[in-house]
Amino acid sequence: SLWDVFLMFGILSVGSSGQAGREDLNPAALYPWRQRSSGGLSRVKRDWIIPPIRVLENSKQVPENLVQIKSDKIFTGEVIYKLEGPGVDQDPKNLFEIDDKTGWIRSMIPLDREKYRSFTLKAFALSPSGERLENPSTIEIVVLDQNDNRPNFSQKEFAGSVYEFSVPGTSVMSVTATDADDPTTDNAILSYSIIGQESIPLLRINKTMFGINNETGAIYTRDVGLDWEVVKGFRLKLQVADMSGMGLTSLANAVIHVTDINNNPPRFSPDQYTMSAVENKIDFVIGWVNATDNDEPGTGNWETKYTIAKGNPSRNFAIRTDPVTNEGILSVVKALDYESQEVYTLTLTVENVNPLSIKAPKNPVSSAIVVVTVVNENEAPRFIKDPIEILVPESVDPGTVLASNIAYDPDNAKLKYDILRDPEGWLIINHETGEIAARKPFNVLSPHVKNNIYNAVIRVTDTDAGGISTTASLVITLWETNDFLPQLFPLMGTVCSESGRKTSGLFLTAVDEDLPPHAEPFTFHLQDINVSANWTIIQVNETHAVLRPLVELETGEYAVTVLVTDSGTPSLSAYAQVNVTVCPCGKDGECKTEAAAIFGTRVGVSFIALLVIMASIALLLLLLLLAVAVGNCRRHHMKKGEGLLVGDSDEDIRDNVLNYDEQGGGEEDEVRHYNTFQLAEPSYLVTTSPLLGKQPLRKDYPDNLPSPSYPRKPPADPTDIEDFINDGLEAADHDPNIPPYDTALIYDYEGDGSLAGSLSSIASASSDGDQDYDYLNDWGPRFKKLANMYDPR
Secondary structure: OOOOOOEOOOOOOOOOOOOOOHHHHOOOEEOOOOOOOEOOEOOOOOOOOOOOEEEEOOOOOOOEEEEEEOOHHHHOOOOEEEEEOEOOOEOOOOOEEEOOOOOEEEEOOOOOOOOOOEEEEEEEEEOOOOOEOOOOEEEEEEEEOOOOOOOEEOOOEEEEEEEOOOOOOOEEEEOOEEOOOOOOOHHHOOEEEEEEEEEEOOOOOOOOOEEEOOOOOEEEEOOOOOOOOOOOEEEEEEEEEOHHHOOOEEEEEEEEEEEOOOOOOOEEOOOEEEEEEEOOOOOEEEEEEOEEOOOOOOOOOOOEEEEEEEOOOOOOEEEEEOOOOOOEEEEEOOOOOOOOOOEEEEEEEEEEOOOOOOOOOOOOOOEEEEEEEEEOOOOOOEEOOOOEEEEEEOOOOOOOEEEOOOEEOOOOOOEEEEEEEOOOOOEEEOOOOOOEEEOOOOOOOOOOEEOOEEEEEEEEEEOOOOOOEEEEEEEEEEEOOOOOOOEEEOOEEEEEOOOOOOOOOEEEEEEOOOOOOOOOOOEEEEOOHHHHHHEEEEEOOOOEEEEEEOOOOOOEEEEEEEEEEOOOOOOOEEEEEEEEEEEOEOOOOOEOOHHHHHHOOOOOOOHHHHHHHHHHHHHHHHHHHHHHHHHHHHHOOOOOOOOOOOOOOOOOOHHHHOOOEEEOOOOOOOOEEEEEOOOOOOOOOEEEOEEEOOOOOOOOOOOOOOOOOOOOOOOOOHHHHHHHHHHHHHHHHOOOOOOOOOOOEEEEEOOOOOOOOOOOOOOOOOOHHHOOOHHHHHHOHHHHHHHHHOOOO
C-alpha cells in the first residue's frame, strides 16, 4: 500500500542563524506509512513529501538524535526499523545509525560540509521475521555550512610589471583567492585590500602608487611618477577576508616591477677621437669609441648601434658594437694606401637598437669625429691580374712574347721576376721587365695540361730592404693546332686474288696525335694513276677505308701508295706505302698456302689422301732409321756368352783402361769418380771419368815411382765387392802417379740384374779371333791404345 506521511508534533522549521535547536530543525517523529480514511471508507493512499532533515556541520553533541520515524503497523504488531544508504552501510560508513526498536536516526560523528553536503537514505519497516511491512521511504539529510574555512590566496607572492610613466588607472595585475565554505552564504564572499607598500629601492617614493578592486582583486596605478631611473619596483602587502571583509583573513605579497621604456637616447662620451692605421693590412682593430645610455642595461633600450656617417666612401672602415661594454669597435676592412691618402676624418653616429619612445626628449642624434692617420710601410709588389690568363696556340714559336707589364710596386721600387713553377720548362721570363715568352712549343698532350690548361707560378720581388715577394698564378689556355701528320695503319696485309669476293679487301685506318677537330675524319686516296687502274679505296666511315683490287690479280706482293688526310685547319696529309699480299682464299675468305691451293682444286687426290700418304712415308723413314741404329748397336756389343775383351792370360789389364776426368787444371784437390757397375755376370770394373785439363801430380811422392800392385782377380762372390773396392782404394792412395791422396773417390754401386752384357769379362771362353775390335778406333784417341792391343795385325 502507499505510505501516508504526517507530522506528529507540528510543522518542520529551521532557524536562519544556524544556531536553532534540534526541535527547530526537524519534527520529533515522522509517520511515513500512515493511512488516512474518512467515514470508515477506504481511500486511495497518497505519498507525503518529506522535507530534508538539516544538520549543522562540526556539531560537538554526538551521537545526536536527528529524527524519529514510525510505522502505523506498530498498532498491529512488532515493527523493526532499518536504514540504508551513504553514511550508513555505504561509504562513508558509520556516519548515521537507526534504533531498530524506536526508529530514531542519529549522527554518530561531527559532519564536514566541505566533504559531504547531503545524504540520501532509505528507511524500511520490517516484521521480526524480516518481511517488509511497508515500502521503503526516502529520507534526505542536508549538512548546513559554518564559517570554518579561511580564504586562501592562490599564490604566496604575485609578480607583475608596469611601464614607467604609466597614467593613473593603468591595469597592472590581478590577484585571486578561494574559500572552501558554501559559496551561497556570506561565509565565502571575499574582499581584497592593500595594507602595505614599499618602494624598490626603499624610500624612493612614499605616496600610494597602487590600488586594488576589493571584489575582483585587480591592481591598478593610482598616481603618476613611475620612473625607472628613480624606482625599479614596489612590494605590496595584500589581504583577503570572507564575510564581505568582516570574517576570516589571509595575507600575501605582490611585487610590481617598473619596466623601462627607451626614453634616453645614447650620447658619445667623449665626442673626439684620434687613431692610426697601417697601410696594406685588413681586418684589424684601430680603436674604440664610447657612448652612454641611462636606460636599463642589457635591453634593446640600452644597446647601441654605431654608424660611419661620413668620410668612408671606399668602405675601408667598419664599426661594430661590443655586446658586453656597449662600446663601438672601429676596424679596417679594406687595405689603406698611404700613397693614395694619408689621413681619414670619420663622422660616427650612435642610436639604440630599439626605437625611442614618444616620451623621450626630442634631442638630435649624438655624433663623434674620429681622425685616422695612415702609417706608411714597405709594400709588397702587386700583380695587375691574379691569375694571369693567356690564350696561345700549342705550336707557338719559341721566343714569342706571351705576357708583359704584369706587376708594379706601390713604392716604386725596382722589381725582380722569376718563375717558381714550370713543370714542362716551356716558359722563360725577363728577370728585370717581367716579360714572359715561350721557350719551346707547347704540347697539349702533356700530363701537366688538364682540359687544355697549363698552370705556372710567377714570383715578383722588390729590391728594397726586406725583399718582399708576391706570387701569382699563370694560367695558359692552349688551343689545339694541327701539327701532327696522320699515320696510316696497317702498312701490310693480304687480299684475296678473286676480285669478285665481297670480303676481298684490306681495311685501313689512321692515327693522329692531334686532338679533335684536327684528327678524324680522315680521307683516303690513291694518287698513282697506274695503281688506280688495278686498285680502288672505298671510305667506310670517318676513320676507316678498305683497299680492294679492281681486277683479278696474280698472287704475289704489291706496293700500293695511299694518301691519308686529316680534318685539321689547315689539313695535313701523308703518303704511306702499303705492302699487299695477293693470295688465293678459301671459303672463309682467309689466304690458303700453296699446297692448300693446289690440293684444294678439283684435280688430283683429296687433301685427306695426301695426309695419309705423307704419314706413311714418314713412318717408313722412321723404321729405316731404327733399323740402322739397331745394326750399329749390335756391332758394338758382344753376343750373349762372349766378353768384350778376350784373352787367355790371367793378367788384369785394367791399368790400361783406368782414366781420369780432369775437371780443370791447377787444383791440388780433385774429385775422382769411380763408377762400379755390377752387370749380369759377377764381373766388376773400376774406372774413372775422363778429366778435363792437365793431370794434377802428387807432391808427397817423388816423380817416376812405380805404381803399387792393384787387385787383379775379381771376387767370386758379389758380397766381397766391398773388400775389392777397399783394396783398390788403398792402392790408389799410395800410387804416386794418380791425383793427390786427399781427392775424394766416389763409388757408384748400381746393383745387380743389369740387362746389358758384361763390360768386364776379362777372362772369356772365346778367343781373340772371334772378336772384332775395329770399332775401338771409332771411340776417339783415348781408346787408341786399347785398339792397338787387340789389333790382329
